[in-house]
Amino acid sequence: MTVFPDAEYVILSSRLIPDQDGGYTLATLARARQMAAAGVHGGQGPLLLTVDPGTSEEHAHHRAVFDGRDLITGVDRMRNLFDEARGADGGAAAWLLDAARPGDPDPALEYRPVPAGHPAVALPIIPDDPDWHITTAPIAVHGADGRVRGILPGFGALYRAWLEHVVAGLRADDPARPVIVVCESRQLGELLAGWDDPEVRLLHSIHTVHMEPPYTMDAETNALWERWFSVAERFDAVLWPTAAQRDAIQARFGASDVHIVVPNGVPAASAVAPLAGRDPNQVVMLNRLAFQKRVDHAVRAFAGVIRVLPEARLEIFGDGPLRGEVQALIDELGVGSHVVLRGPTDDPGRVLDEAAVFLSTSRHEGQGLSLAEALVRGCPVVAYDAPFGPAEALAGGGGLLVPNGDIEAMTQALVRVLTDLDLRHRLSVEAVEAARRIEPAHVMAALAGAVRDVLAKPSRRSAQS
The missing domain is CATH 3.40.50.2000 (Glycogen Phosphorylase B;)
Structure with missing residues (x-):
């Protein structure tokens, strides 16, 4: 039986919305369920964290749909940044106010208030830019009176502030407890590569190919991946779905023990149709x-x-x-x-x-x-x-x-x-x-082995800081 090391486990995704993003959503939820079946958190599985700025009502609906389809172990295992950004008084939550620094929104940009009407934060709108997520344009943090109380320098700062808050809660009884974060999104991974908490291990899962058309081995690397490859060595492990893609990456960028193969697990059918x-x-x-x-x-x-x-x-x-x-x-x-x-x-x-x-x-x-x-x-x-x-x-x-x-x-x-x-x-x-x-048993054994390996070594980010 697969035994995962004793730690806190988190799966981080940009969004998880029913019937969107094809196999990505199903694969991400399946990984969490299979980790639960392998005993992670007593069968509850890892926390599923998302950062899409929908409404709390929309997120509650997503959780209910996933729960009704038996795709999650329980609605309490899914959390969203923007659900937790608002405090009891209607302004920003305490963790968000603590992370903010003095400053003002950029007057040259339009902003999206979240939630609409009485915002906890206001997000800068970066139109027609595939690299919107790496902006350092200020994110406005609002108080209960609606006034700006400070800013965060971009989405990366916002995401890290929330994750640090979540991790602090998981470690409430043991500040040195290790935390395993499986990041399922390239955009999020880029922004977390500098997260230097020495007890956090960041595993980055890959779901798609890295090449431009014509998708041959010598094709150009997808421009959206170029920057990601520049920080790949800062993850504690990169989980590739096939050995073929892992080998292609190492042939192009050089061999590294950070790259390992952990495919998505698919349960055997209870019976095969004749x-x-x-x-x-x-x-x-x-x-x-x-x-x-x-x-x-x-x-x-x-x-x-x-x-x-x-x-x-x-x-x-x-x-x-x-x-x-x-x-x-x-x-x-x-x-x-x-x-x-x-x-x-x-x-x-x-x-x-x-x-x-x-x-x-x-x-x-x-x-x-x-x-x-x-x-x-x-x-x-x-x-x-x-x-x-x-x-x-x-x-x-x-x-x-x-x-x-x-x-x-x-x-x-x-x-x-x-x-x-x-x-x-x-x-x-x-x-x-x-x-x-x-089969999930084989895949979970590979994932648990990767976790054991990264916990046996210092965080690659704290080591390279």
């Missing part, structure tokens, strides 16, 4: 309708499939900004009776149990949560060989890899799996076996 119970003509996708997922390739490939197999159907579950474009392509190609956009599903297991094949046409995947779920449920996979997840997920079998971006090869692979019953049976058996390496 081949005879699956619809032999049904192919499914489970993903957002977004640029990364390249759903237009799936539609074009399937137009070729139905010329060979008129009974074949593709059902696409998910939603996103490109829904209109995908539907227009379906209409243009005249495949609407075979390719259907089903919208989101709250029962992906049933979808995968009924399908003959799971299809992935992503440009890139950090790990590919829905692909992993297909393997767990014995649903054969046909996927582009895109960096980084598919090749590693299918290294032990369970599906066919297609040259990345080759629509004709995708058509041929789908026809092959749909028409070869023996192949589908073999892939189904392989899929379940291949998924064993990402």
Whole structure:
């Protein structure tokens, strides 16, 4: 049984909102539940902390939805910065007033009051800037009378002030107690790289790829990641979802023991649907309708499939900004009776149990949560060989890899799996076996080992300060 070291555990995310951010939200919540199952905080699991500036009513609704779907261990395990920024008197909370320094808002900027009407803080609006989070523009801290009582120099200062307040509460009975923070967001990670509390260990989890198009190994690094890589050595550990991505990073930036592999865990299915119970003509996708997922390739490939197999159907579950474009392509190609956009599903297991094949046409995947779920449920996979997840997920079998971006090869692979019953049976058996390496027990053992390693050494930030 996995045993996590005795410490306080926190998972930090920019936001956690039902039915938003695709696999990121589900993976983050799953990590917390799996840590709870491994005994963290007596089965309650880590605290889940978010910093999105919604209303308290919205955050309460998010917690209730997650609780109703059994995605969290309890509503009391989720906390939000802006819920806690307001004191009992209606102004800023004491921890926020204590952190503020003398100063005034920037008169050249517009500000967003939070909460609206009677703010505890007012946030500077930095329009059309992907680097808004690193601004040092002053954040205004308000008193109960509505007047500005001081400022904090940017979002990083605000986030650190709250985290120091949270950590102080966790250590109320033992000021030297170690605290493990698993940061799930690149933007937050950049801002915490200078947090030098010697008893805090900061583990940074990665969810996506770091490259620009064409997403090849020699492609340029995504500009939003350049600054992150400049501070990566200040994290106590960086958790990569695949060995392939970890190795690519070390080949480009140099070997370092800070980079380790801890994938997202996916529980084994209680039962695997038999081949005879699956619809032999049904192919499914489970993903957002977004640029990364390249759903237009799936539609074009399937137009070729139905010329060979008129009974074949593709059902696409998910939603996103490109829904209109995908539907227009379906209409243009005249495949609407075979390719259907089903919208989101709250029962992906049933979808995968009924399908003959799971299809992935992503440009890139950090790990590919829905692909992993297909393997767990014995649903054969046909996927582009895109960096980084598919090749590693299918290294032990369970599906066919297609040259990345080759629509004709995708058509041929789908026809092959749909028409070869023996192949589908073999892939189904392989899929379940291949998924064993990402069962939560294995993943939690890797995470607990990483925690033991970082606690055995001084914090990398205090060591480098």
